[in-house]
Amino acid sequence: MSIKVCNIRLDKEHLQPDQNSMNAFLDSVNVKLTSSNFVTTGTTDYWSVLIFYESKKETQTPIIENQLTGVEKELYEVLKTWRNNKATELNLKHFMISHNSELMNIAIKKPKTISALKKIKGFGEVKTAKFGQEILSVLNS
Template sequence: MNIKVFNIRLAKEFCQADQDKMNHFLDSVEVRLTSTNFVTTGTTDFWSAAVFYLPKEAKKGNTTTKLSEEELSQAERNIYNALRLWRNDLAEKLEWSAFRVCHNSHLMAVAKTNPRSIEELEKVTGFGKARTEKYGEDIMAILNAL
């Protein structure tokens, strides 16, 4: 098992870039465990996230590839952007980094599949029982509003 540590600086000029860097990495590996800690040094506050991972292996017979924003239709991009706004607002309210709520790749998967029920949402990549229980009602409300 491998480990990689990320520091997500809270200063507005760094926060999004640091999150994007971590999201890009998370999309490329199989995450086994994560641990986060809030660090304050008096001058710089940041989240330190340790990611224990295995390299992703190509699955035989699986033709699914990683989604990118460019592959989303305009309607899917609208859903994705609405979900990102919701996630960023929730993370700010909780004083968390956005990746702790949901990774970009998971939001893209929701936008692409556009689930019509909580049961369908639970089957979307990156979701499951726990994340769906926490955020499913909010996500379904967003999807139904669009």
């Protein structure tokens, strides 16, 4: 996730260009969170807007099961079996271990290392620390 600060100056000369610039930026990203404050310096009044965002190219389009190749489907089924067994062992709901979409991404990308696994959406530090080695073992078996 990235951060950008936009200032919208309120004088007639800058208001519309600043708004146009901010709107163009907002159209080019996926906004996650915003925060704004009114700022007055005695000479200039403006809105300062903090935008937390992800670029559109960073987001992943959802994968559906029928998009998987034969080998990927087989690997996905093996990963689902592992996940279901792990959920039963830990007395958790299956989605608490991993969502189907995450397992499909693993089946497609076939990560070889923990750092490669962390690049898959849904696998941050915590989930990778808990289940990363087991997932890599499943992939390597």
